[in-house]
Amino acid sequence: MSGYILEMNGISKEFTGVKALADVNFKVERGEIHCLIGENGAGKSTLMKVLSGVYPHGTYKGDIVFEGAVQSFSKISDSVKAGIAIIYQELALFPDLTVYENIFAGNEVQRRGIVDWNRTIAEAKRMLGKVKLDVNPDTLIKDLGVGKQQLVEIAKALSKNVKLLILDEPTAALNENDSENLLQLLRELKRQGITCIMISHKLKEVISIADKATVMRDGRTICTLDASKGEISESVIIKNMVGREIDDIYPKRPDKKFGDNILEVIHWSAYDSELGRHVARDVNLHVRKGEIVGIAGLMGSGRTELAQSIFGNPKGYRLEGELWVDGSPAAFKHTSDAIKAGIAYVTEDRKGDGLFLIQDIKSNVTAANLSGISSRGIINDNEEVKIANQYKDSLYVKAPSVEQIVGKLSGGNQQKVSLGKWLFVGPKLLILDEPTRGIDVGAKFEIYTIMNKLISEGMSIIMISSELGEVLGMSDRIYVMAEGRIKGELPTSEATQEKIMQFATQ
Amino acid sequence: MNLYKEAKSLVKVNIREYGMYIALFVIMLVFTILTDGLFMSSRNISNLLDQTGYIAVLAVGMTLVIVIRHIDLSVGFAAGFMGAIAAILMSQAGVPVYLTVPIILVLGIVVGMFNGVLVASVGIPSFVASLAGMLIFRGALLRVTEKSGTIIVEEESFNALGNGFIPSLAEVGGLHVLSLILGVVVIFLYVLSEFSARRNKLKYNFEVVSKSIFALKVVFVSLIIAYITYIIAGYNGFSWTVIIMLGVTAIYHFLSTKTVLGRHIYAVGSNPEAAHLSGINVKKITYIVFGSMGLLSALSGILYTARLNSATTTAGTLFELDAIAAAYVGGVSAAGGVGKVTGSIIGAIVMTSLSSGMNLLGVGISYQYMIRGGVLAAAVIFDVMTRKKKG
Numbered sequence: 049m050s051g052y053i054l055e056m057n058g059i060s061k062e063f064t065g066v067k068a069l070a071d072v073n074f075k076v077e078r079g080e081i082h083c084l085i086g087e088n089g090a091g092k093s094t095l096m097k098v099l100s101g102v103y104p105h106g107t108y109k110g111d112i113v114f115e116g117a118v119q120s121f122s123k124i125s126d127s128v129k130a131g132i133a134i135i136y137q138e139l140a141l142f143p144d145l146t147v148y149e150n151i152f153a154g155n156e157v158q159r160r161g162i163v164d165w166n167r168t169i170a171e172a173k174r175m176l177g178k179v180k181l182d183v184n185p186d187t188l189i190k191d192l193g194v195g196k197q198q199l200v201e202i203a204k205a206l207s208k209n210v211k212l213l214i215l216d217e218p219t220a221a222l223n224e225n226d227s228e229n230l231l232q233l234l235r236e237l238k239r240q241g242i243t244c245i246m247i248s249h250k251l252k253e254v255i256s257i258a259d260k261a262t263v264m265r266d267g268r269t270i271c272t273l274d275a276s277k278g279e280i281s282e283s284v285i286i287k288n289m290v291g292r293e294i295d296d297i298y299p300k301r302p303d304k305k306f307g308d309n310i311l312e313v314i315h316w317s318a319y320d321s322e323l324g325r326h327v328a329r330d331v332n333l334h335v336r337k338g339e340i341v342g343i344a345g346l347m348g349s350g351r352t353e354l355a356q357s358i359f360g361n362p363k364g365y366r367l368e369g370e371l372w373v374d375g376s377p378a379a380f381k382h383t384s385d386a387i388k389a390g391i392a393y394v395t396e397d398r399k400g401d402g403l404f405l406i407q408d409i410k411s412n413v414t415a416a417n418l419s420g421i422s423s424r425g426i427i428n429d430n431e432e433v434k435i436a437n438q439y440k441d442s443l444y445v446k447a448p449s450v451e452q453i454v455g456k457l458s459g460g461n462q463q464k465v466s467l468g469k470w471l472f473v474g475p476k477l478l479i480l481d482e483p484t485r486g487i488d489v490g491a492k493f494e495i496y497t498i499m500n501k502l503i504s505e506g507m508s509i510i511m512i513s514s515e516l517g518e519v520l521g522m523s524d525r526i527y528v529m530a531e532g533r534i535k536g537e538l539p540t541s542e543a544t545q546e547k548i549m550q551f552a553t554q
Numbered sequence: 555m556n557l558y559k560e561a562k563s564l565v566k567v568n569i570r571e572y573g574m575y576i577a578l579f580v581i582m583l584v585f586t587i588l589t590d591g592l593f594m595s596s597r598n599i600s601n602l603l604d605q606t607g608y609i610a611v612l613a614v615g616m617t618l619v620i621v622i623r624h625i626d627l628s629v630g631f632a633a634g635f636m637g638a639i640a641a642i643l644m645s646q647a648g649v650p651v652y653l654t655v656p657i658i659l660v661l662g663i664v665v666g667m668f669n670g671v672l673v674a675s676v677g678i679p680s681f682v683a684s685l686a687g688m689l690i691f692r693g694a695l696l697r698v699t700e701k702s703g704t705i706i707v708e709e710e711s712f713n714a715l716g717n718g719f720i721p722s723l724a725e726v727g728g729l730h731v732l733s734l735i736l737g738v739v740v741i742f743l744y745v746l747s748e749f750s751a752r753r754n755k756l757k758y759n760f761e762v763v764s765k766s767i768f769a770l771k772v773v774f775v776s777l778i779i780a781y782i783t784y785i786i787a788g789y790n791g792f793s794w795t796v797i798i799m800l801g802v803t804a805i806y807h808f809l810s811t812k813t814v815l816g817r818h819i820y821a822v823g824s825n826p827e828a829a830h831l832s833g834i835n836v837k838k839i840t841y842i843v844f845g846s847m848g849l850l851s852a853l854s855g856i857l858y859t860a861r862l863n864s865a866t867t868t869a870g871t872l873f874e875l876d877a878i879a880a881a882y883v884g885g886v887s888a889a890g891g892v893g894k895v896t897g898s899i900i901g902a903i904v905m906t907s908l909s910s911g912m913n914l915l916g917v918g919i920s921y922q923y924m925i926r927g928g929v930l931a932a933a934v935i936f937d938v939m940t941r942k943k944k945g
Contacts, residue, residue, distance in 0.1 A: 362831055384835065411821075416832040427814060
């Protein structure tokens with residue numbers, strides 16, 4: 049029972065012009081817990097998608113050897129049949145179905161198309177026992193917490209006789225207690241002979257659980273570290289992850305001059321009547337002219353909700369408190385009012401609510417400021433092309449023309465188009481929500497450079513980010529949020545990752 | 555050789571757009587051959603276009619409704635009901651035509667806006683809201699025609715909207731002169747707009763197609779307009795229905811492609827959340843699109859009532875589905891954000907051409923439905939396939 053259960057040899061994968069994976073070699077031994085580490089956009093998820101057949105055989109170069117045989121998965125169900133299961137960050141459960149229905153969704157216990165519910169429930173109970181989850185199988189998924197939902201996902205994987213379990217940042221949304229339970233379960237599964245690949249950003253977890261750890265950077269595997277040889281330590285991992293000094297990642301801004309407050313929020317609360325709770329509570333913050341203010345915090349700490357409640361409140365929260373823009377009180381009825389007042393908001397979810405994916409670059413760039421290319425309601429097509437080309441060039445968007453459909457661009461280029469849309473509005477204050485999520489290191493650097501340039505032109509920026517390095521590297525001042533409240537404010541000179549995390553987990 | 559290459563690549567890139575026109579051409583050609591030229595006779599084409607009118611205006615409005623990811627099933631009986639109200643106003647209340655038409659059109663807008671409020675503000679799915687509207691209008695139509703049955707309209711000028719032709723001024727060699735003049739004016743305006751668009755592009759230093767392709771295109775389109783004008787001038791000339799249909803198409807084409815409002819409509823259709831975050835008032839756009847649908851339903855009702863010279867108890871039956879089919883045949887996407895007004899007009903003409911051609915050939919009504927259904931399915935399959943290929 050030893051040797052390699054999985055060998056991925058010379059895997060290369062390209063997306064329209066962007067190399068996502070370049071000659072990746074990745075080997076996993078039977079029965080180990082192998083962590084896969086790297087920055088966002090390093091290629092971890094792409095590699096796992098190649099493995100699981102999301103990208104079918106033939107769309108990538110290289111070989112996958114699983115259980116001693118070369119595999120050519122053409123769809124996800126092929127890899128499932130071979131015994132590979134992936135659990136993604138966004139759980140793929142049906143919230144309105146019961147636990148047992150979810151565990152066997154797509155894999156029903158049946159005889160000639162008729163489901164045997166009694167056996168389904170009995171089997172589900174057995175699987176729940178395996179993952180040590182003590183809930184009634186009749187419970188609806190939406191009534192469970194995220195931690196327990198994760199366990200249901202694992203139970204689902206186990207029900208398919210999984211040999212290799214892949215977890216994509218399983219603890220990202222979990223609290224400490226749930227995280228520890230999950231890690232404990234993984235150790236237990238390892239004893240039962242299940243091999244596990246875990247993608248994680250949390251180095252402490254990696255150090256505590258990994259038998260081996262492979263570091264990826266810029267679409268390549270950099271090294272594989274072995275715990276039994278004592279190679280896995282925070283400093284070694286970080287050095288390999290980053291591959292360069294912090295100074296190179298975050299471009300310097302030489303002359304910092306701050307003016308008056310461009311935005312001030314006083315005792316600001318936002319109540320979400322659908323959730324029945326406050327998403328932001330008694331928030332006080334201000335942004336000065338020429339300043340980059342970072343807002344750090346964990347997922348679900350209310351950062352996005354706070355930003356949207358300021359930006360014309362599209363979700364219709366019940367608001368309380370005062371909002372001052374450029375020295376005068378403001379009350380926005382609609383996002384268009386906020387835009388008129390000089391605020392722009394670049395969403396964290398560019399595909400979901402940021403871009404018009406089926407439209408071309410030029411329509412996206414001008415969407416928030418059509419009056420800039422029209423007179424008396426009639427659009428000047430040529431002016432539009434000209435403007436779009438200007439932004440395409442100044443933001444380094446890599447695309448053959450501004451007629452390119454945005455849905456076909458890479459994440460980094462989409463983000464730049466999204467940014468271009470808001471720069472064309474000519475805002476005084478730019479709110480960037482996770483501006484570099486899911487984009488590669490090169491594009492990140494370009495976005496940071498653009499941010500600095502905008503600041504030097506007199507703009508102010510609020511940057512919401514979950515990447516502590518980015519918050520520390522780019523901000524002038526940092527607010528830390530947790531549970532909808534501002535838990536702390538730090539000048540960057542005094543801020544450290546530890547201090548921020550302390551506030552964020554209060 | 556170079557010219558051929560450029561033309562080929564242009565066709566390749568725009569195959570989706572041209573597909574509709576090619577399909578229409580093929581259908582017309584096949585029927586013309588099968589009927590020994592009877593299909594392309596002036597009389598038949600004139601009739602065919604008149605028959606298309608009241609569905610075509612609905613298809614135009616429906617295009618925008620589907621683009622913003624909604625549907626309106628109430629338009630058929632809404633048209634029938636408003637046509638009946640028009641008939642009652644004129645023949646029973648004695649309201650003159652020049653007041654009746656605007657009253658009905660405004661009534662249409664109000665009805666459409668009401669649908670818009672139900673959908674956008676109350677949050678009822680448009681399928682359900684408009685299904686309710688369909689039942690209500692059907693009942694309302696029956697109610698107002700209950701006593702008298704068919705309501706005859708005797709206003710000549712009103713009926714002319716459905717069956718009348720523009721005055722001829724003079725006749726030369728059996729051709730309708732004013733129609734000829736109209737055709738020449740349209741060609742002139744078309745050529746002028748092409749030249750000015752090209753000049754503008756050059757002013758911006760943008761790439762333009764080569765001179766020979768440009769000339770070829772201008773001459774080709776001009777010839778087609780000239781040919782259609784020639785055929786129509788051979789039998790009474792342009793009808794008022796066709797003039798109205800062309801006018802509505804021109805206005806909506808301009809609105810949807812050249813204006814801020816049009817952009818907002820397509821933005822809402824391709825991603826409502828992103829539209830909202832871009833400062834676009836999604837509710838307002840929904841009101842406007844449903845309001846315009848109501849306006850065009852009223853217009854459709856007027857055209858249909860005028861065409862029959864009367865309002866009947868069954869007016870408007872299945873209009874909504876014909877309009878929806880025309881829109882889909884014309885390349886509108888159910889996923890939202892995609893679809894052209896001109897495409898839907900061509901779609902409507904394709905559907906009527908099929909009926910007209912099959913009628914001339916004496917094909918039974920049972921086969922007609924099946925063939926039209928097949929064409930609808932084929933059009934959507936073509937649409938899906940070409941979209942995939944592009945991706």
